[in-house]
Amino acid sequence: MREKAKTKNIAYLTSSSYNYGGGWIRDALLVKNIRASGEKIYFYSTFFKPFTGEKVNIDSLFFKIGDVLLAHNIPNYSELPVLPKIEYPNIKYNLNRIPFLKDISLKNDFITINLENITAKFIKNIENKIISNISAEIKEKKEQEILDSILLGSGGKLKREVKKMENKFKKNRIELVNTCSVLWSGIISDMNMDLTHIATLQGYDMIIGAYPQDYRENVIDKLKENAKQTDSFIAISKYYAKKAGRELNIPLNKIDVVYNGVDTTLYKPKNVKKKSDVFSITYLGRITPVKGALNLVFAAKHLKEENYKKFQIIISGNIDRNDIDYLNVLKKYIALFGMEKIIEFKFNISQREKIALLNRTDVVVYPTIYPEPFGLVPIESMACGTPVILPDHGAFTEIIEETKGGLLCKPNDSVDLSEKIISLIEDKDLLKRLSETGLKNIKEKFNASVFAKNILEVYKKMS
Numbered sequence: 101m102r103e104k105a106k107t108k109n110i111a112y113l114t115s116s117s118y119n120y121g122g123g124w125i126r127d128a129l130l131v132k133n134i135r136a137s138g139e140k141i142y143f144y145s146t147f148f149k150p151f152t153g154e155k156v157n158i159d160s161l162f163f164k165i166g167d168v169l170l171a172h173n174i175p176n177y178s179e180l181p182v183l184p185k186i187e188y189p190n191i192k193y194n195l196n197r198i199p200f201l202k203d204i205s206l207k208n209d210f211i212t213i214n215l216e217n218i219t220a221k222f223i224k225n226i227e228n229k230i231i232s233n234i235s236a237e238i239k240e241k242k243e244q245e246i247l248d249s250i251l252l253g254s255g256g257k258l259k260r261e262v263k264k265m266e267n268k269f270k271k272n273r274i275e276l277v278n279t280c281s282v283l284w285s286g287i288i289s290d291m292n293m294d295l296t297h298i299a300t301l302q303g304y305d306m307i308i309g310a311y312p313q314d315y316r317e318n319v320i321d322k323l324k325e326n327a328k329q330t331d332s333f334i335a336i337s338k339y340y341a342k343k344a345g346r347e348l349n350i351p352l353n354k355i356d357v358v359y360n361g362v363d364t365t366l367y368k369p370k371n372v373k374k375k376s377d378v379f380s381i382t383y384l385g386r387i388t389p390v391k392g393a394l395n396l397v398f399a400a401k402h403l404k405e406e407n408y409k410k411f412q413i414i415i416s417g418n419i420d421r422n423d424i425d426y427l428n429v430l431k432k433y434i435a436l437f438g439m440e441k442i443i444e445f446k447f448n449i450s451q452r453e454k455i456a457l458l459n460r461t462d463v464v465v466y467p468t469i470y471p472e473p474f475g476l477v478p479i480e481s482m483a484c485g486t487p488v489i490l491p492d493h494g495a496f497t498e499i500i501e502e503t504k505g506g507l508l509c510k511p512n513d514s515v516d517l518s519e520k521i522i523s524l525i526e527d528k529d530l531l532k533r534l535s536e537t538g539l540k541n542i543k544e545k546f547n548a549s550v551f552a553k554n555i556l557e558v559y560k561k562m563s
Contacts, residue, residue, distance in 0.1 A: 108275035108276040108296060108559070108562075108563045109140075109272070109273050109274055109275045109276070110139075110140075110141050110142070110274070110275070110276045110277070110278065110559055111141065111142035111143070111144055111269070111272070111274045111276070111277045111278070112127060112130065112131050112141055112142070112143050112144070112277075112278050112279075112280075113144045113145075113146065113162075113277060113278070113279045113280060113284060114127040114128070114143070114144070114145050114146070114280045115145070115146045115147060115280050115281065115284075116145055116146070116147060116148045116149070123280060123281075123302060123303060125476060126302075126336075126360050126361075126476065127143075127280055128143075128156045129361060129362075129363055129548050129551070130361075130551060130552055130555060131143045131156050132155070132156040132548075133361070133548045133549055133551065133552035134552045134555070134556060135156075136549075136552075137549075137552055137553070137556065139556060142159045142160075142272055142274065143156060143157065143158050143159050144158065144159060144160050144161070144162060144265075144268075145158045145160075145161050145162070146161070146162050146163040147163055147164070147165050147168070148161075148164075148165060149161050159272075160268050162261060162264060162265045162268070163258065163261045163265075167260075167261055168246055168258065168261065169242075171249070171257045171258055171260065171261065172242060172245050172246060172249070172257055177257070177260070178256075178257045178258065178259040178260045178261075179259075179260070180260060182260060182263050182264055182267065244311065244315065245257070246258075247283070247307075247308070247319065250283055250284065250286065250287060251283065251286045251319065251322045251323070251326065252286060253286035253287045253288075253289065253290035254287070254290040254291075255290070258287075262287050262290060262291070265287070265291070266291045266292065266293065269291065269293060269295070270293060274293075274295065275294070275295065275296060276295070276296040276297075276298065276559060276562060276563065277295055277296070277297055277298070278298045278299075278300065278334070278555075278559070279297065279298070279299050279300060280300050280302070281299065281300060281302065281303070281304055281307075282299040282300075282301060282304055282323055282326070282327060282330065282333070282344070282348065283304055283307065283323070284299070285297065285299055285323070285326035285327060285329060285330045286322070286326045286329075288329075288330075289326060289329035289330070296331050296332075296562050296563075297329075297330050297331050297332075298330075298331060298332045298333065298334060298558065298559070298562060299327075299330045299332075299333050299334075300333070300334050300335075300336070301333050301334065301335040301336065301340055301341065301344040301355065301473075302335075302336045302340065302473050302474065303473055304323065304344075305343075305347070306390075306470065306473075308320075309470075320347060320348070323348050324348050324349050327348045327349070327350050331562060332354055332355075332356070332558070332562055333350060333354055333355045333356070334355070334356050334357075334358050334555065334558055335355050335356070335357050335358075335473075336357075336358070336359065336360055336473055336474040336495070337357065337359065337473055337474050337494075337495035337498060337499075338357050338495075338498055339471070339473070339494055339495045339497070339498060340473040340474070340494075340495060341355045341357050343473075356558045356561075358551070358554045358555055358558065359474070359502070359545070359546060359551070359554075360474050360476060360479065360546070360551060361479075361546050361547055361548040361549075361550060361551025361552070362476070362479045362480050362483045362542065362546055362547065362548065363547075363548045364483050364542065364543055364547045364548065366451070366455060367455060367458070367480045367483035367484055368483060368484060368485075369459065369484055369485035369539065370455075370456070370459045370484075372456065372459040372460050377410055378410050378411065378412050379408075379410060379411040379412070379462050379463075379524075379525050380411070380412050380414070380460060380461040380462045380463075381396070381400075381411060381412070381413045381414075381461065381462065381463055381464075381465055381521060382413070382414045382416065382457060382458070382461040382463070382464050382465070383396050383413070383414070383415045383416065383417070383464075383465055383466070383467075384416050384417055384454070384457070384458070384464060384466070384477050384481070385417045385466060385468075385477055386417050386418050386419070386423070387415070387417050387418070387419040387423050387426065387427055387430075387447070388419075388422075388423045388426060389423075389426050389469070390468060390469050390470040391417075391466075391467075391468050391469075391470075392466075392467035392468045392469045392491075392512070393415050393430060393467070394426075394429065394430060394433065395467040395469070395512060395513075395514045395517060396413065396415070396465050396467055396514075396517070397430060397433050397434060397437070397439075397443065398433070398514035399465075399467075399514040399515075399517040399518040399521060400413055400437070400439055400442065400443060400518075401433075401437045401439070401514075402514060402515055402518035403518050403521065403522070404437065404439065404442075406518070406522065408522065408525065411442070411521075411525070412442060412443075412444070413439075413442060413443045413444070414443075414444050414445075414446055414457065414461070415430070415443060415444070415445050415446070416445070416446040416447070416449055416454075416457060417447070417448075418447070418448055419447055419448070454480075455484065458480060458481050458484040458486050459484050459485075459486070461486055462486070462487075462524070462531065463486065463487050463488065463489060463521065463524055463531070464477065464478070464481040464486055464487075464488045464489075465488070465489045465517065465521070466478060466488060466489075466490055466491075466496075467489075467490075467491055467509070467512075467514075467517055468490075468491060468494075468496075469511070469512055470494075471493040471494030471495075471496075471511075472494040472495055472496060473494065473495055474495045474499075475490075475494075475495065475496065475499070478490060478496065478499055478503075478505075478506065479499070479503070479542055479546050482503055482505040482506070482538035482539060482541075482542045483539065483542045483543075483546075484539075485535045485536075485538070485539045486535065487505055487506045487507070487524065487531060487534035487535050487538060488500075488505065488506035488507075488538075489506055489507050489508075489509055489517065489520045489521065489524075490506060490507075490508055490509070491508070491509055491510070491511040491512070492508040492509065492510060492511060493511045496508065502541065502545060502546075503537070503538045503541040503542060503545070503546070504534070504537040504538065504541060505534055505535070505537055505538015505539070505541060505542065506534055506538060507520045507523070507524070507534070508520075
């Protein structure tokens with residue numbers, strides 16, 4: 101019998117923000133299904149411990165935002181030693197008398213004091229004060245400083261945090277680490293241990309895209325340098341493999357393309373009653389300019405001008421305070437076009453509400469201005485049996501080719517978008533065919549088990 105290929109002791113490093121996004125959902129789904137396959141994998145997060153509908157445990161949190169802010173606001177903070185757990189032998193004490201010290205435990209006549217956790221509240225208070233006093237201008241500068249430190253690895257202000265991660269990796273005997281982004285390559289390559297590093301190619305350009313041109317060029321130069329120290333790469337689409345390979349000078353033979361997956365046990369067709377006489381259109385995504393919700397508003401105007409009256413639009417997704425001005429622009433045009441009763445907003449919905457919404461709508465429109473490296477919304481929609489309309493750019497072109505579950509429109513062209521919507525309003529057979537074909541191909545090619553299996557094959561190849 102052929103011996104099963106052994107996988108190295110592996111870890112996945114994800115990154116999260118206050119509002120979890122598609123990247124985090126992808127990573128959590130991946131780890132969950134790798135563990136379900138019987139393989140052991142450590143799951144580490146950075147900055148924040150995110151909330152998600154995925155039931156998956158995080159083993160450790162690195163680069164806690166409080167520590168990161170302290171490192172960039174207190175001189176020489178990175179030079180402070182990493183405080184270990186300290187054990188004092190042969191001391192007995194009734195710990196119930198000091199309940200406020202929850203990070204002290206007693207076992208076998210040893211008192212264990214976790215100094216890192218004891219200082220957490222103190223650090224949190226400082227963190228909150230720092231954040232509350234940072235203006236938008238200073239915040240952008242701080243973000244650049246933090247990104248610089250991440251790119252510099254142990255040579256930057258986050259040296260202390262790098263050491264914490266290295267200590268944990270050594271304790272867990274990590275041999276292979278898959279990071280969520282090539283941005284972490286500098287930190288991983290600086291660790292004093294023998295590690296196989298696989299970097300995921302997804303969205304680094306969107307992270308640096310808001311910064312000035314000269315700064316973006318400096319970041320790209322540093323990423324090119326760090327990429328040379330990375331053993332292998334996983335791109336989430338053929339489009340992004342070529343884009344990143346070209347921009348970062350990565351040979352294509354070092355890049356494996358593995359499409360993202362969707363949990364088809366959650367995202368699936370449900371028996372939901374729809375209004376048969378009203379065609380329902382849904383936009384689902386962040387309410388931010390690059391996602392293109394305004395294109396849908398203008399497409400609705402064209403539908404109205406063509407005397408299509410029985411349609412409804414729901415614009416749903418997360419919004420933060422940086423995008424309030426964009427939301428006001430959307431509302432201004434909706435009022436100008438007299439469509440307040442046609443277009444409805446739903447913000448920050450839960451996963452359950454999201455799945456219900458995908459099942460109630462006739463079509464999902466995702467008219468992004470920026471070419472997406474992949475995009476989870478289209479495959480989540482098709483998993484629910486709902487066709488999609490996507491701009492013909494980025495990874496969307498190949499997603500439609502692979503699934504046959506939707507239509508492509510001209511990018512940033514609201515007239516063409518409206519025409520594609522009209523074709524589905526008028527041709528119910530086409531709508532049904534796209535629904536059935538998309539659902540079938542998602543189940544076969546994009547389900548979470550296939551996703552995890554394909555990633556594990558890359559890991560084993562590097563073992």
